[in-house]
Amino acid sequence: MKFLDEAKVYVRSGDGGAGCVSFRREKFIEFGGPDGGDGGRGGDVWIECVEGLNTLIDYRYQQHFKARKGEHGSGRNRAGGKGEDVILKVPAGTEILSEDRETLIADMTTVGQRFRLAKGGNGGFGNAYFTTSTNRAPKHANPGLEGQEHWLWLRLKLIADAGLVGLPNAGKSTFLATVTAAKPKIADYPFTTLHPGLGVVRVDTREFVLADIPGLIEGAHEGVGLGDKFLAHVERCRVLLHLVEGTSEDAGAAYRLVRTELEAYGHGLEDKPEVVALSKADTLDPETLELQVARIEDETGQKPLILSSATRQGVTEALRTLMARMDAAAAETPVERPAWQP
Numbered sequence: 448m449k450f451l452d453e454a455k456v457y458v459r460s461g462d463g464g465a466g467c468v469s470f471r472r473e474k475f476i477e478f479g480g481p482d483g484g485d486g487g488r489g490g491d492v493w494i495e496c497v498e499g500l501n502t503l504i505d506y507r508y509q510q511h512f513k514a515r516k517g518e519h520g521s522g523r524n525r526a527g528g529k530g531e532d533v534i535l536k537v538p539a540g541t542e543i544l545s546e547d548r549e550t551l552i553a554d555m556t557t558v559g560q561r562f563r564l565a566k567g568g569n570g571g572f573g574n575a576y577f578t579t580s581t582n583r584a585p586k587h588a589n590p591g592l593e594g595q596e597h598w599l600w601l602r603l604k605l606i607a608d609a610g611l612v613g614l615p616n617a618g619k620s621t622f623l624a625t626v627t628a629a630k631p632k633i634a635d636y637p638f639t640t641l642h643p644g645l646g647v648v649r650v651d652t653r654e655f656v657l658a659d660i661p662g663l664i665e666g667a668h669e670g671v672g673l674g675d676k677f678l679a680h681v682e683r684c685r686v687l688l689h690l691v692e693g694t695s696e697d698a699g700a701a702y703r704l705v706r707t708e709l710e711a712y713g714h715g716l717e718d719k720p721e722v723v724a725l726s727k728a729d730t731l732d733p734e735t736l737e738l739q740v741a742r743i744e745d746e747t748g749q750k751p752l753i754l755s756s757a758t759r760q761g762v763t764e765a766l767r768t769l770m771a772r773m774d775a776a777a778a779e780t781p782v783e784r785p786a787w788q789p
């Protein structure tokens with residue numbers, strides 16, 4: 448299945464059914480009176496967050512969603528039936544934006560969450576509704592109201608507890624494959640990862656979700672390489688694991704380059720808690736390892752973790768550090784309590 452994290456859709460709710468003009472006509476009943484029923488309401492368009500989806504690929508092949516119209520009213524005071532609703536199913540983490548791609552309409556973050564995108568039109572009143580003491584035989588009815596229509600953008604931002612960032616070939620996919628059951632593509636050339644990946648990490652009887660995104664290069668915020676659009680998938684993460692390749696010419700410069708791109712992207716990524724680790728440590732001799740660690744320490748002010756996914760050196764320590772940072776971030780986040788109501 449291909450990964451698609453953005454799609455444009457057209458939604459339209461159903462029109463309401465028209466009211467009926469009818470009069471009761473039976474044998475031996477001279478003045479039966481009006482008995483036209485009301486029209487049914489048009490169907491709504493809903494969006495629902497469901498389990499088991501992690502892409503918007505379904506909306507590449509179908510972009511138009513229209514609910515059914517309400518049925519017209521009929522004689523004998525029979526109201527028309529309601530039009531059938533349409534439900535768009537999306538994965539958790541999907542944002543619904545207006546056509547300008549900036550105004551947030553809804554954020555679907557919880558499985559089971561539902562939101563009405565377009566309300567169906569009300570049905571029209573039949574002539575029986577207009578009966579009064581002075582107008583005993585009304586001969587008019589209301590048409591149904593029109594439904595609503597919108598062009599909307601769906602944008603998926605994966606929900607993960609921790610996210611991996613770094614330059615291409617920093618070892619992000621290898622680390623994800625080592626600590627989870629995910630099977631990302633791994634090769635010895637840049638931009639092996641073309642789409643974000645998710646995996647569930649288990650450490651010390653606890654679990655959390657880890658996200659891997661394609662690597663960043665200098666000028667990513669200007670569209671160089673794969674750009675920085677995939678950074679949206681780590682916006683919801685509580686902590687970032689920044690992997691710096693140990694075999695790079697200057698680990699400090701590599702770290703600084705990625706930080707520059709995070710700051711250029713914005714959206715709060717530059718302020719997220721960060722764990723820095725020097726990857727591929729098994730390929731370095733002691734002198735080079737010490738030099739690269741010192742370069743990162745000069746940039747960050749703290750000693751990085753020493754990591755090797757191939758030999759699992761420092762892997763457990765890195766996972767425990769991530770868990771500790773996530774717990775600290777959760778403790779600092781204020782708990783929203785509902786307002787008291789009498």
